[in-house]
Amino acid sequence: MNFKLLIILFLAMITSTSSNAQDIQSLGKLHFNSDGILFAGDNVSGAVLAFNFTSEITPSETFEINIYNVDAQVAAILGTLQDQIQINDIAVHPTSREVFISVTRGHGDNALPALLKVDAENNIHTIDLSKVEFTSQSLLSVPHSSHKLALRGSMGSPPTKKDIAKSKQSLRILTVVDMEFYKGELIVAGLSNEDFNSVLRRLPYPFEGEESISSVEMYHIAHDQYESRAPIRSMVIKNINGRDQLVAAYTCSPLVLIPLEDITHNTKVKARTIGDMGNGQPIDIVPFKLEGEEMLFVTNNSRSPRVIPVKGLHNAKVVSKEDFERGPKLDLGPIIPYGPMGQSIMFTGASLRIDLLNDHQFVSLNRDIETGSLDLVTFNTKMPFKMHNIVGEFDIPTPSSN
Amino acid sequence: MLMILSQNLASQTNSALLTPTEPDGSVSLELSELLPENVKTHPERFFQVYVNHDHNAHLELAIQGTYSLNGNALSFSPIYPFDLGISYTVKYRSSLATEEFLIQSFIIGENQIVTSPEVLNIYPTGEFLPENLLRFYIYFNNPMEKGYANTFIQLTNAEGDVDSNAFMEFKDELWSANGKRLTLLFDPGRIKQGVSTHSELGPPLLEGNNYKLTISASWQDVYGQKLSVNTIKKIEAVHAYRDKINYNDWTILEPEANSKLPLEIHFDRMMDHALIRSMIRISKKDETSICGFWDFSDHEHSAYFIPEENWVTGDYIITIDRNLEDITGNNLHGLMDTFGKEKTQKSISDLKIPFSIQ
Numbered sequence: 001m002n003f004k005l006l007i008i009l010f011l012a013m014i015t016s017t018s019s020n021a022q023d024i025q026s027l028g029k030l031h032f033n034s035d036g037i038l039f040a041g042d043n044v045s046g047a048v049l050a051f052n053f054t055s056e057i058t059p060s061e062t063f064e065i066n067i068y069n070v071d072a073q074v075a076a077i078l079g080t081l082q083d084q085i086q087i088n089d090i091a092v093h094p095t096s097r098e099v100f101i102s103v104t105r106g107h108g109d110n111a112l113p114a115l116l117k118v119d120a121e122n123n124i125h126t127i128d129l130s131k132v133e134f135t136s137q138s139l140l141s142v143p144h145s146s147h148k149l150a151l152r153g154s155m156g157s158p159p160t161k162k163d164i165a166k167s168k169q170s171l172r173i174l175t176v177v178d179m180e181f182y183k184g185e186l187i188v189a190g191l192s193n194e195d196f197n198s199v200l201r202r203l204p205y206p207f208e209g210e211e212s213i214s215s216v217e218m219y220h221i222a223h224d225q226y227e228s229r230a231p232i233r234s235m236v237i238k239n240i241n242g243r244d245q246l247v248a249a250y251t252c253s254p255l256v257l258i259p260l261e262d263i264t265h266n267t268k269v270k271a272r273t274i275g276d277m278g279n280g281q282p283i284d285i286v287p288f289k290l291e292g293e294e295m296l297f298v299t300n301n302s303r304s305p306r307v308i309p310v311k312g313l314h315n316a317k318v319v320s321k322e323d324f325e326r327g328p329k330l331d332l333g334p335i336i337p338y339g340p341m342g343q344s345i346m347f348t349g350a351s352l353r354i355d356l357l358n359d360h361q362f363v364s365l366n367r368d369i370e371t372g373s374l375d376l377v378t379f380n381t382k383m384p385f386k387m388h389n390i391v392g393e394f395d396i397p398t399p400s401s402n
Numbered sequence: 403m404l405m406i407l408s409q410n411l412a413s414q415t416n417s418a419l420l421t422p423t424e425p426d427g428s429v430s431l432e433l434s435e436l437l438p439e440n441v442k443t444h445p446e447r448f449f450q451v452y453v454n455h456d457h458n459a460h461l462e463l464a465i466q467g468t469y470s471l472n473g474n475a476l477s478f479s480p481i482y483p484f485d486l487g488i489s490y491t492v493k494y495r496s497s498l499a500t501e502e503f504l505i506q507s508f509i510i511g512e513n514q515i516v517t518s519p520e521v522l523n524i525y526p527t528g529e530f531l532p533e534n535l536l537r538f539y540i541y542f543n544n545p546m547e548k549g550y551a552n553t554f555i556q557l558t559n560a561e562g563d564v565d566s567n568a569f570m571e572f573k574d575e576l577w578s579a580n581g582k583r584l585t586l587l588f589d590p591g592r593i594k595q596g597v598s599t600h601s602e603l604g605p606p607l608l609e610g611n612n613y614k615l616t617i618s619a620s621w622q623d624v625y626g627q628k629l630s631v632n633t634i635k636k637i638e639a640v641h642a643y644r645d646k647i648n649y650n651d652w653t654i655l656e657p658e659a660n661s662k663l664p665l666e667i668h669f670d671r672m673m674d675h676a677l678i679r680s681m682i683r684i685s686k687k688d689e690t691s692i693c694g695f696w697d698f699s700d701h702e703h704s705a706y707f708i709p710e711e712n713w714v715t716g717d718y719i720i721t722i723d724r725n726l727e728d729i730t731g732n733n734l735h736g737l738m739d740t741f742g743k744e745k746t747q748k749s750i751s752d753l754k755i756p757f758s759i760q
Contacts, residue, residue, distance in 0.1 A: 076453050076463040079480045081488060105482055109548055112482060126466040128481050
């Protein structure tokens with residue numbers, strides 16, 4: 001064991017069981033296990049946290065959540081202005097079905113983490129982080145704050161103001177991009193500080209300071225190359241071909257399978273590319289059932305969501321460089337989308353974060369396409385759209401009905 | 403906490419609204435009549451604080467926080483500090499008899515009296531400290547500019563040589579949420595025996611030697627005001643804590659019933675005062691917690707728990723999280739530095755010490 005690692009392990013040891021709110025520096029990605037333990041990524045401190053919400057109770061009936069201008073409402077109850085609020089993630093409690101929201105209140109040095117929940121009556125409650133118990137574990141080999149995203153423009157145009165702002169962001173923001181809980185372990189996708197930046201970490205829970213790290217490589221169909229730097233954007237665990245596997249989505253937008261038994265410490269995992277959803281950046285993958293059939297609802301920050309039948313992933317062809325002609329594959333070419341990637345569907349507005357509210361509804365942090373307002377709204381899983389921005393034949397009364 | 407009396411008192415009601423002048427202040431409503439018990443269940447019916455409606459015209463959502471009742475004063479502390487420069491509105495009832503609400507606004511950061519920054523305390527408070535000391539806690543009265551701890555804090559030996567590798571350089575300094583407490587951690591590699599930096603550079607504090615921890619007068623608070631003087635803590639390094647915490651040697655002195663005298667715990671060594679606050683809980687035998695606060699004496703060899711309400715006769719339990727540490731990071735599980743010693747098995751259960759008040 002080298003000295004640097006020893007120091008890191010030492011620090012992990014002294015911080016792993018703390019429960020001071022001041023130890024929480026940020027709250028980003030959220031993930032509930034089936035017992036009601038809420039895992040949260042703290043990218044500022046490079047740690048994962050676990051909050052115990054196992055005693056929440058089952059509601060007597062299903063409910064909808066429809067809160068408009070949710071960021072303004074969160075700002076009001078946290079005593080600040082709307083422009084000081086950034087909503088980072090949402091997660092539905094497995095029992096109470098209440099929606100937990102991670103927030104950054106304020107900017108820069110003044111930024112404070114906040115955790116809120118929305119109950120069945122659509123009331124928003126602040127969870128006082130100084131009074132809630134949690135455990136945490138510092139992650140090994142997290143990206144340095146000083147390492148930034150690369151600066152680049154698009155399609156020959158020079159970088160814009162927003163591109164420049166993007167390039168000032170630290171790679172640290174990609175430490176914890178997604179999490180899944182599996183048989184007593186938290187699996188974390190994100191970046192490390194090693195040469196191969198995209199990693200999967202496995203941490204036994206309850207946290208004891210143990211962590212394994214594997215780097216991940218996959219064949220990127222659209223880029224026509226093997227890639228190991230960009231992190232997995234979203235993942236779920238499904239039994240595919242008789243094995244428990246990660247179904248993981250990358251930007252621009254390969255879908256890969258990774259058998260869980262392949263993720264062992266200090267190895268390079270070769271993910272199996274089985275499809276490409278087309279250009280864009282996946283946000284969430286939500287498993288749900290549509291008329292009894294297992295489906296994945298995959299949202300994307302650049303295109304409409306896709307519904308992918310899980311049965312199509314069984315026996316899907318695993319592709320590599322040998323399967324394609326050389327050169328990039330664009331949306332407008334004949335190859336993309338590739339593989340059993342289901343269908344792109346109608347969805348109103350842009351879902352920034354989504355989770356399953358109950359067996360027939362999603363709850364989405366949604367950007368309204370007309371007003372730009374940020375809303376927390378419920379969608380039916382079968383027809384996930386709202387009528388308020390749509391005017392069609394059925395909105396015009398027939399002469400006889402007037 | 404600084405408070406100013408609201409200028410816009412409804413003179414006929416004799417009630418007074420006190421608004422905060424600092425971000426972590428609270429809003430307090432004093433009524434001339436004694437508040438009945440039922441105010442505890444619905445304190446928000448008496449007053450609520452909002453982000454000013456100019457900013458949030460369509461919203462009627464009050465800021466969330468906690469109310470506390472003390473005599474005829476009802477106070478509200480928000481969960482998150484108030485922001486500087488934005489306007490807040492208090493809607494409050496001028497008396498119990500009226501359903502009518504009065505409105506009062508305040509802005510923090512305007513005409514406020516900002517006190518000069520100073521170092522309030524440095525823990526451990528003792529001068530004679532073991533050479534394997536793990537951390538200092540430095541308390542300021544104002545929130546300080548972050549990112550400068552290693553610039554403005556120096557450890558020097560008797561010859562005046564600066565040890566620039568003494569403290570851990572964190573990606574982010576360890577500040578409390580209000581920016582008033584810095585945790586300064588020695589580089590553990592320098593303290594732990596058998597680690598290369600310990601062998602090469604030696605421990606930052608060496609038994610028998612004198613040191614100074616200096617906090618520079620040039621350090622600014624978040625308001626841009628400098629500390630007016632250098633703060634110097636003298637240290638003489640003494641023998642390291644290499645033995646396990648022996649809680650069987652602790653002495654518990656029970657307070658008298660019907661008093662607010664402290665429960666005293668005298669430890670076998672200097673303990674980490676900050677962890678005592680979060681890791682020792684006093685409860686009745688039926689697990690109902692006793693509210694109160696901690697004070698320390700004899701350089702954190704002793705902790706005093708002072709209850710909010712008078713002690714009543716009965717059986718009590720002191721519940722101690724085994725992660726409680728002494729000032730060198732040894733906890734109730736075992737030693738921080740197990741070099742050359744057997745590692746101990748962790749016990750999951752808390753340590754429970756019963757006591758009775760007669």
